[in-house]
Amino acid sequence: MSVAPWHEEHWMRLQSRRERGALPHALLLCGPEGLGKRDFMQRFVRGLLCERPQQGDACGQCRSCLLYAAGTHPDVVNITFGVRKDGVQRGEIVVDQIRDLSSRLSMASQFGGWQIAIIDPADAMNAASANALLKTLEEPSPNTMLILLADAPWRLPQTIRSRTQRIEFHLPAHEQALAWLQSEGVKDPGAALEAAGGNPGLARNWSREGALARRQEVRKDLAALAGGRGETMEVVRRWLDDEPAQRLWFAAQAVADESRLRASAGSGPLSSNLHTEALGDWYLAANRTRDALRGPLRGDLLLLELLASWR
CATH class of the missing domain: 3.40.50.300 (P-loop containing nucleotide triphosphate hydrolases)
Known part of the structure; x- marks a missing residue:
């Protein structure tokens, strides 16, 4: 081991x-x-x-x-x-x-x-x-x-x-995490580590499971919904059928990036119409929804409420 x-x-x-x-x-x-x-x-x-x-x-x-x-x-x-x-x-x-x-x-x-x-x-x-x-x-x-x-x-x-x-157990230093991921044979360890929020164990597992492609799909879904091009219920069904908790992690991460880029560059790739404070509220709501998925409430209703508020 x-x-x-x-x-x-x-x-x-x-x-x-x-x-x-x-x-x-x-x-x-x-x-x-x-x-x-x-x-x-x-x-x-x-x-x-x-x-x-x-x-x-x-x-x-x-x-x-x-x-x-x-x-x-x-x-x-x-x-x-x-x-x-x-x-x-x-x-x-x-x-x-x-x-x-x-x-x-x-x-x-x-x-x-x-x-x-x-x-x-x-x-x-x-x-x-x-x-x-x-x-x-x-x-x-x-x-x-x-x-x-x-x-x-x-x-x-x-x-x-x-x-x-x-x-x-705390997240290790970035360099130590990268070196460990390289020793584990992870392709593009930098991207995997960024997706996992600096967590090398998640980065390794998610890289092997194809989670980086899922992360890009989540960002495309959010951008489409923000632009009025996507069907909310169709996105809910896809998210619920394939790692919904992980998708919510990626969604919160994407919105945090959106807020950060808006502060520095004036706009972000998701092109959300939510104001800065509302972006922060949605980020918190995404994390609460991820936590609530472990409880008795219906996952489709939880995701529908969250994504409807995003659109």
Whole structure:
């Protein structure tokens, strides 16, 4: 597995605490999607469970390593979205899952080492499940490690955040991100990094998925709607059928560029008739709509309202 260079500082700090026997009982790994939080977590957990680790990294050959790779290690619990009685996947982590986890962690480790519970995404816990987790955080069992992963840690209650050791992943320096993208074989890494807002992980994934073409299509759609040449419902259907959240990211990005170019050059490529303040409002509305797509509201109505206000 390729190790991201912006992980190194966090990795060294954790390994130093491990060598001193001073690891925290709960970690919160947070930061934007695409920076490799989950890769970092997997590397750390494998090393923690390994019978013959080398400088914190797992050997990959011992019993613990083989069981973990197979997803059957008895001392690892993964909590994520469950399934309702009707077979539909839940959109949140519920209190019964956390109660079951607490009961499991109250028992001794089967291998006599660490017991590790991973909650991902932790910011999907509802209020009841977050409250249920507090007792486990306040009264941890010996040799128990709770690892919470969150793209949006502000959604977690302060009571949870204050009881975990926070490891926050930030966007790396532009030069470091470009060098990493080049090492990953990304074509036109500069354009990919710009599209992803400086996030190298997203830039790599989006480049492989053809997202740069999607970004250009979004800008053409916005320019057409601003000029009265496009059909709003047709654009809504296309966006909803193909990565709507990503398209809204690109739409907000395009409008931010429009506002910036208007301030410096007097006009932008989208030729929007919205005044400067309205452009800022639309940018915020696009981000709110992207967030709302994860909820129960109809995506077509959300997009229709947003694009109608743009036109």
